[in-house]
Amino acid sequence: MNIVVCVKQVPEEIRINKTKGTLIRDGIKGVINPCDKNAIELAITLKEKHGGKITLVSMGPKDVENTLTHGLAMGADQAVLVCDRVCAGADTLATAFALATVIKKLDNVQLVLCGKETADSGTQHVGPQIAHYLGIPQVTYVVTLLIEDSKILAKRQLKDEYETVETGLPALVTVVKGINEPRMPTYLNIYEASKKDTHKWCAEDLGLKEDEVGIQGSPTRITKVFAPEAKRECKMLRGSIEDISGSLANDLKSKGLA
């Protein structure tokens, strides 16, 4: 039973360029998106029980290769990185299309695991959209997953209930952050990971046309980034710390809030 885990690289720390409102990536380490790590851990425990092969699939810039090494060291067998300038600027539809195209090329994939959302943009779209392109069922917000005779039994975490569902394989599952404790690779694991394959594919290798990927393949566009407007008149309290706290305490008391 072969498993694919979709892995996105995100910056270890979210820091914003205060004048442009964009994400600072320079000088900030790229890491595996937190819930994607949980997905890798889940894949490894499933492999231990049912056998098969785990392939990590990612789309992103060249340096994602280093980040994928961590997933290989955790226990994945191989990785595929879609890396092409024409893929840059993709919205979720174009991202899902490229990832689904990779998955279709892999052998006998029975289960695709994704995170629920990424820590940098976090739309939650990519999992269900890959499932659609692959024409397979999706089970979102999963906290536990069992496989029995080519069926899965998955427990979904919703707002105020848990829903357990059953569906056949192949299927796509998105997992919630923190459902397990992702293992820490040892030095030996990391050494061994360096011998595993990371295949780098460009759009052409995948038969992807320029208007299907990247900015051109994306129906959404960001037209403006702006600082939010003030929603309230903020009274800035100034003076010594004692003056400030004294006047705030008085105001709160007179409003009946303290």
Next chain:
Amino acid sequence: MKETDRYRGVWVFAERKDSQVIKGSLELLSLGRGLADELQVELSVLLMGDRLGGIPEELIYYGADVVYVIENPILERYTTSPYHRIVCDLITENKPEIVLFSATHLGMDLAPRAACELKTGLSAHCVDLKMDKENRQLLQICPYFDYMATIVTDTRPQMATVQPGITSPPRRDDSRQGKTVRVEFKIEPGDIKIVEVEARKEEDTEKIEEADVIVAVGRGLKDMCLAEELASVLGGVLGATQPITDAGLLPQSRMIGQTGKIVQPKLYIACGISGAGQHIVGMQNSGTIVAINTDEKAPIFKVADYGIVGDASKVIPALIESLKG
């Protein structure tokens, strides 16, 4: 005729919990009504379920011109494939220019897959919607780190999920008239079988949604005990931003915002919180908001009534003293 001109009308997907339309969907009716009036088109609502009783009329009272009703026992509880099939087929047939969903678990399961089949764009967790009337283009405003971003879609329909709690439901008017269209569908149960549903009980005994006073902790406050003391002086409870609950400093149940809870206490004190859009959506409707932050440019001050530029670990002890005195 341009391809986009074939699309007219505003649609809202009505989500139910048992026999009640959820508040988030009613909020969509407020937004949808405004957009439909501006574009001078009808506002339609898509309602699915089993034995829906008087819900279609209710939706008309809340502002719908047309309610498409699909009733079938299979639709009693949501599963992806039958809902997906109906949404996609009805959109393809009727060609609305805008389709709105609530950014709930159901909405976030359904909308991305539908947008994918319809080969159109989808924006996530919108906190505001505006209209570029000339181009009939929906300006979809989403949190973008500490900023906001306007997203537009070149294809049709323009689809968006909207964060619950960003507006109020419309006023109910039981003299409003509208049309109910019952649609017959051959519905397959689909590939997912629900085996069990159980209530999700929280271990946390404190319900922050019901608290009158919340002292909320962000990454700028290292000392949880200080916040705890301030909360106790005010008879309040602790809330937090995502990095604080992720680090395990407070339980997940205390997270406020897009991923966490929507709260509306009488008093909200934000200590060392930057004010990212995903946090603001969870607390902006609080009564009085106080923000303590070392950075006077922090966006949290834009939603605050009182601002203190300073080190929270020094301001809080002084405030505790003043409150006690």
